[in-house]
Amino acid sequence: MxxxxxxxxxxxxxxxxxxxxxxxxxxxxxxxTDCWSNNPVIATSTQQNSLAVFENYxxxxxxxxxxxxxxSRSDNYGIDNWKTVVLSHCYEMRNGVYDNHNTPNxxxxxxxxxxxxxxxxxxxxxxxxxxxxNLAVAPDSLFTAEKFGAVRDYLTEDKTTVTQVxxxxxxxxxxxxxxxxxRGLGGSGNANSYIATYRNDGYWNxxxxxxxxxxxxxxxxxxxxxxRCAYFNDFVYKSGVIYLxxxxxxxxxMATNHDLMFAYSEDNGATWxxxxxNSLSVPMHLNSNGLKVASIPQNTDLxxxxxxxxxxxxxxxVVVRAGSIYTHYYRIGTQWRSQIIDIGGFAGDRPxxxxxxxxxxxxxxxxxxxxxxxxxxxPNGEQWDEWTRVKxxxxxxxxxxxxxxxxDGKILRTxxxxxxxxLHLITWNLTSYSPLITPADTIKELGFKNIYHTQEIDLxxxxxxxxxxxxxxxxxxxxSGTNNLGTLTSAPYVWSGHPILTNMTEPSYxx
Numbered sequence: 001m002x003x004x005x006x007x008x009x010x011x012x013x014x015x016x017x018x019x020x021x022x023x024x025x026x027x028x029x030x031x032x033t034d035c036w037s038n039n040p041v042i043a044t045s046t047q048q049n050s051l052a053v054f055e056n057y058x059x060x061x062x063x064x065x066x067x068x069x070x071x072s073r074s075d076n077y078g079i080d081n082w083k084t085v086v087l088s089h090c091y092e093m094r095n096g097v098y099d100n101h102n103t104p105n106x107x108x109x110x111x112x113x114x115x116x117x118x119x120x121x122x123x124x125x126x127x128x129x130x131x132x133x134n135l136a137v138a139p140d141s142l143f144t145a146e147k148f149g150a151v152r153d154y155l156t157e158d159k160t161t162v163t164q165v166x167x168x169x170x171x172x173x174x175x176x177x178x179x180x181x182x183r184g185l186g187g188s189g190n191a192n193s194y195i196a197t198y199r200n201d202g203y204w205n206x207x208x209x210x211x212x213x214x215x216x217x218x219x220x221x222x223x224x225x226x227x228r229c230a231y232f233n234d235f236v237y238k239s240g241v242i243y244l245x246x247x248x249x250x251x252x253x254m255a256t257n258h259d260l261m262f263a264y265s266e267d268n269g270a271t272w273x274x275x276x277x278n279s280l281s282v283p284m285h286l287n288s289n290g291l292k293v294a295s296i297p298q299n300t301d302l303x304x305x306x307x308x309x310x311x312x313x314x315x316x317x318v319v320v321r322a323g324s325i326y327t328h329y330y331r332i333g334t335q336w337r338s339q340i341i342d343i344g345g346f347a348g349d350r351p352x353x354x355x356x357x358x359x360x361x362x363x364x365x366x367x368x369x370x371x372x373x374x375x376x377x378x379p380n381g382e383q384w385d386e387w388t389r390v391k392x393x394x395x396x397x398x399x400x401x402x403x404x405x406x407x408d409g410k411i412l413r414t415x416x417x418x419x420x421x422x423l424h425l426i427t428w429n430l431t432s433y434s435p436l437i438t439p440a441d442t443i444k445e446l447g448f449k450n451i452y453h454t455q456e457i458d459l460x461x462x463x464x465x466x467x468x469x470x471x472x473x474x475x476x477x478x479x480s481g482t483n484n485l486g487t488l489t490s491a492p493y494v495w496s497g498h499p500i501l502t503n504m505t506e507p508s509y510x511x
Contacts, residue, residue: 125163193213195207348367363376
């Protein structure tokens with residue numbers, strides 16, 4: 001009796017990027033031609049919330065050329081149809097200069113659909129505005145400056161002034177709760193850090209101090225100090241957890257930046273744990289157990305406000321720049337690893353990091369001069385060690401901000417400012433860049449060598465199957481239905497001796 005052998009293949013592989021020519025595409029929407037570009041305070045890397053995405057709306061916040069606070073929104077996912085509202089606040093000069101720390105930030109509270117703004121502060125009283133309820137989804141005819149209240153210096157219903165505020169940030173946590181973070185009660189090298197949760201009625205709960213910068217004495221290459229502040233990388237919320245990473249700065253001098261710290265919270269910041277999943281006392285401080293996850297010495301040109309992302313497996317990723325060197329620190333389980341990123345000597349602004357949670361591909365965005373450059377690395381067995389340039393865009397860019405990546409990992413949106421006072425929204429289409437090679441792409445590099453489609457074999461034959469494999473592949477698996485007949489990592493790619501291949505007795509087989 002003779003049986004028919006149906007020959008097909010199922011591919012499981014990690015791919016060297018050098019084998020690929022795929023790139024991302026991008027498009028640019030001009031939000032405004034009246035954006036203040038003389039001071040890098042808009043769309044800057046220290047600003048986490050230059051953009052807010054809610055339902056099909058994209059919102060941006062900026063100062064116009066007369067330095068008034070503005071909001072623009074598009075009801076078509078940021079492609080077009082921009083409407084701009086000019087608000088009453090005008091950016092103020094301080095000590096004779098326009099301070100580029102005074103970034104504007106925007107967020108939408110999902111439950112009452114109000115728009116929240118915080119802006120124009122560097123170690124000064126809070127500046128905060130809130131809209132009427134449901135304005136985030138109101139028609140353009142109702143989206144007006146009159147729908148925003150006066151500037152507040154308070155969050156809580158008792159109107160207690162929040163003092164010495166810098167680096168406001170928003171994040172959406174558990175139960176769609178809006179969370180506000182800021183540095184307070186001090187300045188660079190001598191301050192604490194706080195968070196507050198929104199009540200969904202126009203007011204916030206009393207802020208909680210989560211980091212104490214005034215406990216413990218540190219001695220390093222730049223001397224000793226008894227106070228410091230935390231410089232947070234990007235806040236990240238994913239699957240019920242807030243992930244927080246930062247470095248310490250001991251004085252206003254950037255040379256005193258040091259070390260990488262990590263903590264996470266499962267209850268919107270009320271309690272925190274370290275990398276070993278042990279509970280921490282709040283506020284956290286220099287000597288808190290298990291906070292430091294990587295030693296980075298002082299006087300190494302370590303920059304603050306770097307990128308952080310969390311992948312679909314819950315692994316935490318941080319990329320930091322020290323001088324011209326970018327280093328990837330990442331947490332697998334409870335352990336941290338690190339490796340220097342080779343991107344061909346390209347060194348620019350602070351790195352920002354995003355993740356496609358479906359494939360766990362990391363995307364890193366860096367601005368140098370007038371160019372924005374996007375890099376990517378596929379996990380490659382939880383190594384993320386093969387970074388490649390995906391796309392570069394050149395214009396007269398003077399700043400570029402944090403971005404939003406869609407849940408499906410297909411679109412990245414970035415706000416940028418040109419020297420011609422144009423505010424851009426760049427949409428990176430990542431679907432054209434795939435770190436995975438599919439069988440349709442590689443049929444010439446992967447195939448069977450000694451068998452062919454619909455080949456007839458005799459009953460009871462002991463079969464040996466050999467594959468031809470291109471140089472792009474690092475591992476190849478042979479399957480029969482749901483049965484893995486073996487995974488090989490080097491030539492010769494020959495499978496034999498498996499029970500399915502020995503004394504074949506079925507009417508047909510598909511491999």
